[in-house]
Each structure stands twice: as C-alpha cells, then as structure tokens.
Amino acid sequence: MVAPGPKGLHIGIDAEKVVVSPLPLKMRIGRAKRSRCGSVTEVVPVPPSGRSREDRIRFASQLTLALVVLSAVLSALGIAWWAAASGSVALVAFVVVEQARAARAGVIALPKGEGSHVLHAVEERLAFERAVVVAKRVRRTWPALRHMIDPDDADRSLSAALAELAGIMARRQQIRRLREELAQATRHDLPADSPAVRALAEQRLKAEALWRSTAAAANRILASINAAALAGENLIREQGIGETARQAELAISRLTAAGPPQIEAGPELAERTAAVIAAYRELAADR
Incomplete structure (x- = not known):
C-alpha cells in the first residue's frame, strides 16, 4: 500500500503505464500537464508539438x-x-x-523512491484508470455536501483507497505473470504422480487463491468508491428536486392566496361581441 505522504499522492498516466507514487513524478521524455485535486496530483503527458x-x-x-x-x-x-x-x-x-x-511523445520516468507502483498490464491499468475517473466524480460532489462531510478527511480516505488499489493492482499483474509461467510449465509429458508435477499443481492452486483474494480486495475498493460517487450524486439530485418542490409550493401558495378573478372577462367579451354583430345584422336587414 502506498500511504499518501505530506505531499499527497501522485498519479502519472502515459501511453505505456500508470505510475502511482507518494513522491512527485518527473518526465523522462517530453512535457507533462499537472493537475492537482485535493491531495492527488495527476500527471499526463502533453501531446507532441508535431514540429519536424x-x-x-x-x-x-x-x-x-x-x-x-x-x-x-x-x-x-x-x-x-x-x-x-x-x-x-x-x-x-x-x-x-x-x-x-x-516534439517527442511524453514518457513518465520511473520513480526511485519506495512505496511506488508501476502498472504495465493492460487489465490492471484500465481498472485503475476507471477508479481515478470515479474518484473525480466523488470529489465533484463534495462542494455541495460540505455541510455533511469533512472534505479533508474524505480526501485522505479517497487518496488512501486509490493508493491501496494501486498496490493490489501491482500484485495482480505479478500474479498474472506467475499464472502464465505456471500454465506454460504444465505442458509436459511427465506422469501425474511425479513429485515435480504434484509440486507444480500445488503452486498453481496457491497462485489461483492469491488471484481470487486480490480480485476480491480490488472489487471491494472499486465498489466503495463507486458507491460513494453514486450516494453523493443521488443526494445532490434529491436536494435539487426538493428545492424545486419547495419553490413550486411557494408559487402555488401565492397563486391560491390571490383567489379567483372577480370578473370573467372572456365570457363578457363574447356576449358583447355577439350583441354588436346582432345589431349590425338588424341594421343591414332594415336597409
């Protein structure tokens, strides 16, 4: 787990990897755009200038x-x-x-400090990037919920969740490589009762257990971040609907207090128009 330090959590995403570190990230090639949201600083390479x-x-x-x-x-x-x-x-x-x-495509340098994680595997990178997107949704709900939550505590919890998820994803990509190696090792002509074959089968069972446990841990973190985003967004929608209902109630109260119109101008105008037309027709008939 990467524990966010005094400077927060730094997340770098380029075309080949995702880097998560408690230390500021640097570029190995190219330039980067840095955006800070709470204690999380996101580093994304700037597109190449295209100049030859x-x-x-x-x-x-x-x-x-x-x-x-x-x-x-x-x-x-x-x-x-x-x-x-x-x-x-x-x-x-x-x-x-x-x-x-x-002019060169940006590449983030690998961090040298302890506690950093680098995700190269496509599956783990995509899962973590989705978590970063959902975390941004969570942060966007905080201004409207500032009277209900402590933004500083929520920020620390969210950063810690992302850091823990990065550590789990780093373990999963290692387990993924191990599973592939063990699967390759099963292609042999040795008898099933061979000690080496039995040892290999035992290690495969342990690797599968680690694979399932890390998947469960990652899913719990992803579900909690998603639940926080949905809860905040739903509460904001409820507040908006409640405010609309209150405004409608005030408008209806004012309209009700005014009472019905004393003179119905529509029917009176119709009667007067009919009388004028009838008188005109009588005059025309006398001629």
Missing part, C-alpha cells in the same frame, strides 16, 4: 539571426559584445532543447 527536425532547425536559424542583429545593436549602444553573445547562445540552446523535448 527541419522546422526546428529553421526556427533556430531565424532566432539566431535575429539575436545576432540584436547583439550588434546592443554592442553599438555600449554593452559588452560578449555579454550579448553569451545570452544569445544560452537562449538559442534553451529553445532548441525545449522544442526537441516538445
């Missing part, structure tokens, strides 16, 4: 030419040429490195 090597060289050449002109102007104004040249070289080098970095 030729485009980057062209831009660097144009920048160098512009800086040469600027250095000449500064030198004419009395500024030491070596200072302007050093600054120009440093700026061009920085731009070249940053553009090259931005």
Whole structure:
C-alpha cells in the first residue's frame, strides 16, 4: 500500500503505464500537464508539438539571426559584445532543447523512491484508470455536501483507497505473470504422480487463491468508491428536486392566496361581441 505522504499522492498516466507514487513524478521524455485535486496530483503527458527536425532547425536559424542583429545593436549602444553573445547562445540552446523535448511523445520516468507502483498490464491499468475517473466524480460532489462531510478527511480516505488499489493492482499483474509461467510449465509429458508435477499443481492452486483474494480486495475498493460517487450524486439530485418542490409550493401558495378573478372577462367579451354583430345584422336587414 502506498500511504499518501505530506505531499499527497501522485498519479502519472502515459501511453505505456500508470505510475502511482507518494513522491512527485518527473518526465523522462517530453512535457507533462499537472493537475492537482485535493491531495492527488495527476500527471499526463502533453501531446507532441508535431514540429519536424527541419522546422526546428529553421526556427533556430531565424532566432539566431535575429539575436545576432540584436547583439550588434546592443554592442553599438555600449554593452559588452560578449555579454550579448553569451545570452544569445544560452537562449538559442534553451529553445532548441525545449522544442526537441516538445516534439517527442511524453514518457513518465520511473520513480526511485519506495512505496511506488508501476502498472504495465493492460487489465490492471484500465481498472485503475476507471477508479481515478470515479474518484473525480466523488470529489465533484463534495462542494455541495460540505455541510455533511469533512472534505479533508474524505480526501485522505479517497487518496488512501486509490493508493491501496494501486498496490493490489501491482500484485495482480505479478500474479498474472506467475499464472502464465505456471500454465506454460504444465505442458509436459511427465506422469501425474511425479513429485515435480504434484509440486507444480500445488503452486498453481496457491497462485489461483492469491488471484481470487486480490480480485476480491480490488472489487471491494472499486465498489466503495463507486458507491460513494453514486450516494453523493443521488443526494445532490434529491436536494435539487426538493428545492424545486419547495419553490413550486411557494408559487402555488401565492397563486391560491390571490383567489379567483372577480370578473370573467372572456365570457363578457363574447356576449358583447355577439350583441354588436346582432345589431349590425338588424341594421343591414332594415336597409
């Protein structure tokens, strides 16, 4: 289990893995977008810029030419040429490195500290990513429920649940590899009563037991996070429906207090119109 430290929990997701660590994550290649929500910081690589090597060289050449002109102007104004040249070289080098970095697909570096977990297996990665999505739903309900829950305690509990889930998923991908190795080892021509075959069967039973126990533990955490999201969302919907009912009750009370109209203008207008038409017809008949 990864226990969220003072700096919280850091979750990195790139194209090849999911990294969960109590320590800040760094990029091995490319750049990253970092978003913090409570004690959880999510790190996602920024898409590549798409600039080719030729485009980057062209831009660097144009920048160098512009800086040469600027250095000449500064030198004419009395500024030491070596200072302007050093600054120009440093700026061009920085731009070249940053553009090259931005042009490459981002890859998160593997954490070196203890307590970190890296998920490579597709099944475990997808399960954990779904849990992160549901956890965001849980966090979105907290502002509306701030009078009912302590956001700090809820944040710590949710981060701990994600950290524990990451540890379980890391174990499951190890067990998955072990199960595959044991399954490969069963392809043999040895007799069933061989000591080696019996030992292999025993280890397969133990691996299956670990597989089932970790699945049950992961499902409990996933179910609890999902239940928290549904409970918060349903309560918010109930509050909205209750507020609508209260507003409707007030509106109906005001309408009821006003009472029915004293004069029914519709029937009176119809009678007056009919009388005018009848008088017009009588005049027409007399002519």
